[in-house]
Amino acid sequence: MSVRVRVPTPLRKFTNGADEVNAQGQNVRALVEDLEKNFPGIKERICDETGKVRRFVNLYVNGDDIRFLQNLETSLKEGDNISIVPAIAGG
């Protein structure tokens, strides 16, 4: 099972510049682990030391914020679109 993950500019240094990658996982938690396996260092940017999604990072599954779904336990299905959206920089 594969889902598409859209990667924001600040995280593309981990994905060799790719703005979109494929990843696997039954739920968002497994997806983040899969991303970490393929792109080491990326998990630490998305999650804090307790494993929770950092407060200023928003994860969307098909356009819905996982905070309003089941958070990291939000289940995924083939073809889902995931977006990692950071806050806005200056000016």
Next chain:
Amino acid sequence: MPNPNAARWIAAARLREPKKIDSVIDLIGDTPLLEIRKIAEGISPGVRIFAKLEGFNPGGSVKDRPALKMIQEGIKSGKLAAGKTILDSTSGNTGIALAMIGRILGYPVELVMPSNVSAERKRIIEAYGAKVIYSDPLEGSDGAIRMCRKILEQSPGKYFKPDQYFNPMNSQAHYETTGPEVYRQTDGAITHFIAGIGTSGTIMGAGRYLKEKNPKIRVIAVEPDDALHGLEGLKHMATSIVPGIYHEKELDEKIPASTEDAYAMVYRLAQEEGILVGQSSGAAMHATLQIARKLRAGVLVTVFPDFGDKYLTTNLWVGWRDRMAVGNLQFSI
């Protein structure tokens, strides 16, 4: 327990009667300087900390200053004339300022912003009647910059682009207003000027003025500690399109601020000082306190770019009670 200074503060003279004004534009600038007292407890008695409350500008942020200056210069040079539309990319506050001033002066305004800017910002801009064009949130504010350039290329004759990242009038506004105000408000006693970097206009312009008045004044910038951060309005220079008005060599120091520290400081400012500000103010205050702790004497001035009411729907306040023990404030900073 009531604050022992409470009686004195209540008895102190109120601000003088507000002046009568002809236009909202006349309300831009001359913002108050607030002494930070409670959060400053424990630092050397010879150190005083002040924050310039830019939320008092009529558009609600420091950005009223550069927006006005860029538009004034546009009109003066003839680049902004009847029939032109003002176009720029922004993370929000400059957009609000341009929308407001454009409305007052009678120019239509179009703004390119990442679609994930706070809901309050979008609505404020729409309320002023400006048109908003949304760019991809994953591309951040640099994506908005690029999209704005494309729109301009397609119809160059239609628009006047203030170009806040590259227009020297941005920092010039602070050279002419913010810098002199701060110097005057501290009776020239300022020793450190600390401000966050978005376009870098504030720190560049006010910093240059203060250095001219007294080369010993230290000019210190605050920036997010990482490319991925939650400090809406601030820029991580190493990973961003570097603004043309930014000259790092004019800074004495750069201090990184983490998103969590900045957020915690926002909560402290609300609960200890009674002032609700945005996350960039939290970052500025956090850095200022770090500097203050190392000093025996000094007058530190920082800039609070806006108030906090524009961020109530953002991640800053989502789940904050879980993170912070409210009522029994325990912070690591």
